[in-house]
Amino acid sequence: MFKTLLSLTALATSASSFANGAPNDMERIVVSGSRVIESIDEVPASITVISKKQIEAHLKVNPELQSLLAQMVPGLAPDTGSSSNTGQSLRGRAPLVMIDGVPQSTPLRNGSLGVKTIDPSALARIEVIKGATSVYGNGASGGIINYITKQATTKDTHEGLVSVSSRFSAVKVEESAGARVSAAVNGKVKSFDYLVTASYEENGVQRDAQGDILGLQYGLSDAETQNYFTKLGYEFDEQKRLEFSYNYFSSQQKTDLGDVPGDINQGQKTYAIHVPEALQKRGKPQGPDGNENITVKYTDTNIFANSQMTLDVYSQDIENVFFFSLNLANPDEGYEGGQSIIRSEKRGARATFNSVFDFENVEARFIYGIDALQDTTSQPLVDGRVWVPEMDMDSVAGFLQTKWVINDDIIVKAGVRRESIDLSVDDYETLKLCISATQCSIPLQVKGDTIDYDATTYNVAVKYNLSDAFSPFFNYSQGSDITDVGRLLRAATVDDIGLIQTEASIIDNYEVGFTSIFDQVRIEVAAYRSTSELGTTNSFNEVTGVYEPVRAPQEIWGYEGIVDYRVSDTLSLMATYSYVEGKDTQSDTYLGSRQISPPKATANINWQPLDTLSFTVSYLHVGDRKRFSPNADGDYVGDQGPISSYNLINLSGQYQLAESWNAFMGIENLFNSDYYPARAQAYTYGGYNIKGLGTTATLGVSYSF
Template sequence: MFKTSFTLLALAVSTATFADEAINKNQLTDTQMERVVVSGSRVFESIDEVPASITIINQQQIEEHLKVNPELQSLLAQMVPGLAPDTGSSSNTGQTLRGRAPLIMIDGVPQSTPLRNGSLGIKSLDPSAIGRIEVIKGATSIYGNGASGGIINYITKQAKSDGKTEGEISLSSRFSAVKLEESAGARLSAAINGRADKFSYLVTASYEENGVQRDAQGDILGLQYGLSDAVTQNYFTKLGYDFDDEKQLQFSYNYFSSQQKTDLGDVAGDISLGEKTYAIHVPSELQKQGKPQGPEGNENITLKYIDYALFDKTQMTLDLYMQDIENVFFFSPNLANQDENYDGGQSIIRSEKKGARATFNTLIDFDSIEASFIYGIDALTDVTSQPLVDGRIWVPEMDMQSVAGFLQTKWVIADDLIVKAGVRKESIDLTVDDYRTLKLCKTPTQCSVPINVKGDTIDYDATTYNVGIKYNLDEKFSPFLSYSQGSDISDIGRLLRAATVNDIGQIQTQASIIDNYEIGFNSKFDNVRIEVAAYRSTSELGTTNKFNEVTGVYEPVRAPQEIWGYETLVDYTISANLKLLATYSYVEGKNTEADVYLGSKQISPPKATANLNWQPNDAMSLTLSYLYVGNRKRFAANDDGKHVGDQGPVESYNIFNLTGQYQFADNWQGFAGIENLFNEDYFPARAQSYTFGGYNIKGLGTTATVGVKYKF
């Protein structure tokens, strides 16, 4: 029978480390580290005690993928069952988790902007600063608003504990193997960490300049959310001080910027005709107008204090955090207003968050029951808006004040039966002042009608519950069953900017309660680990869009939704030096009121992945990865033979990547990677299904990365 989880939990609590630091301590073996998770309950627990689907991406897997593609979207699509395929761009719109939006976090601090979801949260940190990634699937309220699909938590690297200063420098170049011209880029990353008595420090920095990105035919990819000529910078530091063995303080700061600075212009194609949008060099008057698109210096500051022995068997964690986000979008002619001499516009999502969290963890050991009680209070202020660069206000300031209390319990009965139950009570006040919607013209005769909207403060009160059970009957069969709820007021900004009534109280801004049901099992044999899960989630209010032919605007439709699917994972150790990790996931969903399928903004086509790693000796390793994206053809074309919105048909495609590394000296390592090894000529799933202009951009052709790393 199992009795690994409570031992790991006790060890993690007793070690003199930060709550998210113990996973990297030498006290835990690599195998134990793989089986510990912190995101789901906000304290350490073993995966064996979690009645839900979890994906852990470790540092080695992150570094392997970094050799072929530095984009976190690509890494997550390859490694996480249930996450939609990579979009091949800086935007993760359409890259849902089990058909709903995930909450992106860095060390538990939200990076998403749920009040006006611009779908740029996944690209908020450089992979070189990440120690591991934890993905908790299914609606959850443990971290509050925006987690209707689950949680993607980037756990940053930690300073070593042995007192010795260590560091590394990596230099690489990425370029098109189809047509080299102008495609070569450069990437430099560095890190240093160490400990001096009670003080620990970690500093990482990365700087990357892309060349142009080319498709399988050698043409430059279209520029909408494009990565050609993008300049990305990330500077991260984490400082810690141990007052004693039981009390510690940690400060972290993160700066991230990634903007496309290019002199190219788009040649528009039509996806309904199979035509791609691609970029060429054009005169300045035809180049992309406005500011460079992308995150413009987003910042995070976090202060964490931990007392491992506040009371007998009670640990306390206090978090204070601040965040300043400014995400710049591309210039769009759809934001025109000829009456006021605007031939288009460019929007910015601005979000300022200030938050505080107090989390307590009390352990109680009865005769045959080990119980833990996790409880606390969260407070958050989130001020988000979406102005245009030219000064017009598209989405007014939304001032959200949130206070929540929560209790999460776990009962380990006779070592093998785990029962979890929890409740979260959240109170949200959302204040919006009086505003006027924008007049926007798709053509001179196709314009929205602006109206004056009376502002107000809207109160949301939601109580959500979760309960789960897992029975570690045997390593060969460990079943689980869970029910969880999430409260979501995501993308209120989209509702406000498309208002058709003159009072905010009449806009359908109600919170959506998501009910998530999941059943599955884990099995472990001698050389094989298997995970299988099936799920269903329902919500009385979804967020989809319908095209208004009169105004040319996509307007929100709040309607009940049902989403269902299944996932499977096989981890097979073929031999001591050959390992295979394979996954398959399927998701589908409907608007149950109209009995119609949901579009690809939420539902992705079937996906299969495989990663085969061969390590013949300690100095060398090779990894071959495979991505299969299947068909999804749920929608009929209009009378003119064209699809609308996000209802385009998706044809299947196959992508192979190859990476390798060789340790040619004690401190020196060379590495290389090839993306799209066989130069597949394809449109990514989003490009096929989105009929919106500018998204019909092909995927990368064969692209190579070569580099060297020095450790000291």
């Protein structure tokens, strides 16, 4: 397999921060993906760093983090155009989403809403670490998306920023205008510093290229989004610091519209219209309903000789409300459908130590510590029925990561993590669900139990900074994953939880790549392969009408590449390409689009003709993926619909009106491309066949003080 990887001519990103200065500025970028701050040129792995400048530029076009990540991160699937990131895998597997290292995903019952957990205006940068990793524990089979929040100024002063904007359809303005306001203040008084950000946004209706309102399933039309973030810090002295942070996020669709359902197999889109109250979107407003995070962190940079200590405790409460679905019907008990909620409570504590020692021509770093996590997750229905019973997970892990820098140009990393997990589930009964009058699942009494998982995972990596022209690396890492046990429990076909195939999946991830710098050009490439003995795919049961999990061995492979060219002090270009493919190796069949995304290419041009004026043009190409054949009726099922290519171009710009005033604009889908997003083409499940946004404009102004 490695001969195959090495023979690939188009490869991928090992680390990227686009158009943020000269290409060799990358060496000065620091990342915290290994749980300590380190220079990115000493990281032998694929990392994408999205800077504050890039976040702000994309915010002028689209405020959704999904859209930003899809544009900036090779290997991440295209934007879904909705509030859900289901199908937006990272290198064919699920990423773990975090805010400052605190997990936001709900891996025990993955509802794929973790990407939308904070407003971009609160972020200083985003770090994306690709490939299976156990550095942060369960749920990172595809890698890590870590949102790094802003810090208060280090000067003894006070600063602030207020931004107001409106976003509307340029195809048909009627009812589409929304409003957004965000504000931030921060400052420092002696040893105390503070940062407070707040944002509030109300969307109008969202329209496709034909002017029709987009379908409502996971839709963003009429969505109301609020985010309030606070970070308070106190420095006892130059070495000791205590920090408290709080994040509140809510984003719910509150609409009086109703869907006109279509069928992707027939080429018919789902769209929304005004309808009588009886036909409007049923149930509670869908989306995150006031999710909260609290973190307290204490740092001592010299706890003992050459050693730093970081202690943090955190809590998280999540309630994600899903759409009303007729597939959750049970006519025998009077239920015409149902609406589910994923509830998750996490309580965690972590102790991380970082010791550095210098030997002759060798710098040795040892990162070690203990993680503890309690995660209670369930998925009840709003009407009181229990779809996924409460799962109580207690996890304790110890880890050691070593890093050796030899002669300043050879970096060797090796590490081990030992994790012990207890997962408890009480006795429960699976739900009787009817997709039609004749297609119903059979309820089953299941005996509960406590399942023990003990896993030891390893990683080793080498990077050789031979020269600017060629810095190769090799990386092998393992991840231990018990993702989406809830999906297995709710589709149980045996009467004892001990008989359900809930074993942890060990993912082996292999990667090779290199970085090359020539004057103002930086090239980064990598190729990867990951294998797992137990994957999670779905198979449609034609008798019950239920999609049931299938755990079978999987192999996923791919390559990515980036070229970053600083043409001049005022003009920079960046282009990427990524390809991923995967198979169920037991049946020798391709994996569906829930995991595998089509090829993706992006380009970004940044131009600053004047000190007061700048523009960004971004281009996205999503390629074809047509791996499956229709059934006997000529229809595609599950996530196996054929994907045809499409292209999108966005434009943004800003102009400094005065010392403290900036005006900005953004246009999404500049040429009004009429298309279905990749997920909408591939997913044949009802309600997903929704077209992408037509031309949408943003106008705004900001004031800093």
